[in-house]
Amino acid sequence: MPMQAQLDRRAAVAALLKNRKDTLVVSGLGSPTYDLHSVGDHDGNFYLWGAMGGAALIGLGLAQAQPGKRVLALTGDGEQLMGLGGIATIGVARPRNLDIVVIDNQHFGETGMQASHTGRGVDLTAIAMACGFVATGTVRTLEEVERLATQLDETVDGPRLFVIKVLAENPPRSLPSRDAVFIKNRFRAHLGFAAA
Amino acid sequence: MHSLQPNPDMRADDWPSELYRILKAADVRQMSYVPDAGHSQLIRLFSADRDVTTNVLTTEEEGVAIAAGAWLGGQRSVLLMQSSGVGNCINMLSLSAIGRFPLLMLVTMRGEWAEFNPWQVPMSRATQPSLEAIGLKVMRAESAEDLVETVESAAALAYDSDQQIAVLIGQRLIGKKKW
Numbered sequence: 001m002p003m004q005a006q007l008d009r010r011a012a013v014a015a016l017l018k019n020r021k022d023t024l025v026v027s028g029l030g031s032p033t034y035d036l037h038s039v040g041d042h043d044g045n046f047y048l049w050g051a052m053g054g055a056a057l058i059g060l061g062l063a064q065a066q067p068g069k070r071v072l073a074l075t076g077d078g079e080q081l082m083g084l085g086g087i088a089t090i091g092v093a094r095p096r097n098l099d100i101v102v103i104d105n106q107h108f109g110e111t112g113m114q115a116s117h118t119g120r121g122v123d124l125t126a127i128a129m130a131c132g133f134v135a136t137g138t139v140r141t142l143e144e145v146e147r148l149a150t151q152l153d154e155t156v157d158g159p160r161l162f163v164i165k166v167l168a169e170n171p172p173r174s175l176p177s178r179d180a181v182f183i184k185n186r187f188r189a190h191l192g193f194a195a196a
Numbered sequence: 197m198h199s200l201q202p203n204p205d206m207r208a209d210d211w212p213s214e215l216y217r218i219l220k221a222a223d224v225r226q227m228s229y230v231p232d233a234g235h236s237q238l239i240r241l242f243s244a245d246r247d248v249t250t251n252v253l254t255t256e257e258e259g260v261a262i263a264a265g266a267w268l269g270g271q272r273s274v275l276l277m278q279s280s281g282v283g284n285c286i287n288m289l290s291l292s293a294i295g296r297f298p299l300l301m302l303v304t305m306r307g308e309w310a311e312f313n314p315w316q317v318p319m320s321r322a323t324q325p326s327l328e329a330i331g332l333k334v335m336r337a338e339s340a341e342d343l344v345e346t347v348e349s350a351a352a353l354a355y356d357s358d359q360q361i362a363v364l365i366g367q368r369l370i371g372k373k374k375w
Binding site: 024026046048050051052053054055057058059060061062063064065066083085086088089092093180181183184187188191192193196 | 225226257261262265266287295296356358
């Protein structure tokens with residue numbers, strides 16, 4: 001049996017993004033979107049409220065369009081499990097500026113805390129390694145998250161996937177705008193693009 | 197952008213080169229695909245183009261997400277698939293629809309004209325209604341000349357007017373698959 005995770009997800013995401021610089025962040029639906037917003041709203045955030053399985057792939061399209069910027073797809077275990085094929089697509093595309101960080105509570109937290117695959121032996125980091133990611137890792141403590149945060153700024157040769165094991169709980173929701181057109185236009189303006 | 201004149205000398209089977217020319221003129225910088233025989237020449241042309249990033253997908257909805265990400269980052273993307281792949285895309289198309297992300301999908305039709313494989317027929321029948329049900333505009337072409345014009349106007353609608361467009365390429369135009 002894997003050990004029970006104790007890490008608080010909000011503390012983990014706050015530590016991960018404490019020195020974020022100009023990293024662009026796409027968050028997966030449900031808790032990762034609330035976690036990202038709880039750290040502080042940011043024009044370089046694109047929050048998903050749907051499109052399950054798409055966070056890392058939106059990150060891929062963005063990373064390919066903005067090779068000079070680091071892109072972080074911050075998602076959950078359920079969201080990434082729905083996009084498993086995308087890990088193969090990203091491994092083949094081999095972007096040098098895309099990281100996937102999975103906030104893994106081993107449950108579908110938004111729908112009643114049903115157990116997911118990651119608590120039953122499915123290892124997303126092993127899948128990513130097999131798909132050609134250049135680095136992967138699983139972290140369980142705040143100190144390890146702080147070390148991971150400094151790694152996110154490194155120049156690397158290809159995509160990376162990190163899993164942060166967190167306690168299965170639903171902290172109070174921190175809700176960003178659900179207006180995707182507004183968030184999209186704000187994000188593009190942040191990068192210097194005019195609205196249509 | 198310079199205006200594109202139809203090429204009167206185009207051979208009926210050379211529409212992929214014309215589509216490539218139009219999409220390049222529209223400044224498409226990313227192309228993603230699940231292969232179809234009908235798209236093979238266009239896939240080859242894009243794959244040889246160092247100014248365009250191409251992504252081979254495991255399933256078609258990945259390309260919908262990539263296109264949205266490309267647009268967030270200031271680039272235009274086009275997505276190629278066959279009609280069977282449209283069914284895989286439906287929920288991901290919520291992203292394009294609710295975010296009003298420019299989207300251009302070129303869909304080669306199977307299961308509608310001299311089709312040998314009956315398994316292609318149900319999704320073929322569902323392609324246009326399901327795309328329209330999720331909010332896409334569907335355009336269709338049955339001849340090479342019509343296709344070139346249709347894709348040119350679809351590209352303008354998508355990238356200049358933030359629309360979500362699927363162009364269905366009739367199986368009659370592509371021709372019979374050899375078994």
